[in-house]
Amino acid sequence: ITEEPLSTDLITLTRHVLHDQLRLGAAATGDLTLLLTAIQVTSKFIATNVRRARLINLVGLAGETNVQGEEQKKLDVLSNDIMVNALRASGKTAVLVSEELDDAIIIEERNRGKYCVVFDPLDGSSNIDAGVNIGTIFGIYALRPGSSGSVEDVLRPGSEMVAAGYTMYGSSANLVLSTGSGVNGYTLDASLGEFILTHPDIKIPPRGKIYSFNEGNSMYFHPPVNAYLNSVKYPTTGSPYSARYIGSMVADVHRTMLYGGIFGYPDDKKSKSGKLRMLYEAFPMAFLTEQAGGIATTGTQRILDLVPKSIHERCSVFLGSRDDVQDLLKFYEADAQSK
């Protein structure tokens, strides 16, 4: 195997984000760069623990003792603690919302910064025992002018986020990030301890050949969803789409970002508001999808236009290739007209 010539111009995440900051000129104070560096460190730490988890029985339920007989924390609880501590210590945050915490954390004065971070520290963790890829998802709002930090600073449309990203923990750790001018993917080089730019300027193909839904919910799906799925399974022209569903949002979205197609977790007769959380699952993934040229919709509304009433509110999600999502929307429009 011919070794790739060693690159002597490694673009690390830190360097790339710094370059982004310099592009913004004086307006950028470097705070977002430092915040993203803190998030990057948490992803490295979680990646290490996910990898070790499969070795040292970290995946057990909270409250059990691990092989060393220590009181062990469930991996998602551990991941949450890692993120809360690192984000607080960064001095760049004012409000934190985590999937693991019932209430928002308002950072005390001495550590307070100007950003609000909403995150799912380890999404899909129910899959970890099976070795399925899982991930951290995060979105970042700037504090509203004059605010010293309250939950109202994150009960805002996803379109007001200044950055969003995820880190997928699998055979390698992939961090995918947008600060509002396109999407870039970085791969952790564990020997360097650096995320290296490996997927510059990710663009979702305008059309894919994959649909990604949990069809076990078909009997609950609203009519437009089943009508759309039938149209890609029994097409009048061309060949059927392939079904790919991992059941871990970060993995299903990552594949959709790179290969195209459509991912959906719609609201249905059983889950009236859908399953996925608006603030720290739907918004960040919708932000990334749009920045990569795709569409993210509830079926009737642009996801980023939604305004959450509470921090753990759920919403319907369809996202992916522009043409595929537009095909789905035609079935919603037809359904609306038939009423």
Ligand code: P6P
């Ligand atoms: P279902 C994982 O539990 C999760 O929150 C997302 O990562 C994933 O997309 C979804 O739920 C899977 O849900 O009902 O298909 O198992």
